[in-house]
Amino acid sequence: SAVISQKPSRDICQRGTSLTIQCQVDSQVTMMFWYRQQPGQSLTLIATANQGSEATYESGFVIDKFPISRPNLTFSTLTVSNMSPEDSSIYLCSVGAGWGQPQHFGDGTRLSIL
């Protein structure tokens, strides 16, 4: 399976700032996804990162707050903008072969906002 590297692994940020999380895959993949996971909780899909076009966001998530880039088939970024303490969470990148197919996850970025 693909090897997925996420950076940074963790960060502590000030309220009102923005942070960009990177997701690098060691092979070309069809689908890339971004999830949010509250500690000890399940995963909530933020958006699907589409190569060469705008990301597809799930209900409750907007591009202004979570801009996503996917310049090629191996790399994507998620920015958490104008952060507040409610954004403290684990952010996970995953890849898959297609809709509904099994996904492989990075180890996540643990984000704390003060």
Next chain:
Amino acid sequence: TQLLEQSPQFLSIQEGENLTVYCNSSSVFSSLQWYRQEPGEGPVLLVTVVTGGEVKKLKRLTFQFGDARKDSSLHITAAQPGDTGLYLCAGTTNSGYALNFGKGTSLLVTP
């Protein structure tokens, strides 16, 4: 609305005991997956089931997909401390494309 309901939410058992985790829905799933997540890591895929009534075994883990493809179970035999983690079921319905995750079962196996 949670599409997949997992039970129990928490489970603490002693090494050597058996346990079953359930994943239930009122919706039909075209496929269902089980993941295990350890602290500080991302979820790791354990198995995918696609056929109603299907049973898959992975060492001491037995996965079953319901005949109607609305539910699944994970049975662990003779649990070991290394089985500790968050177990997540996830699936896709025929009417959607996204992978829907259950809330997870947090398992603690003590020596």
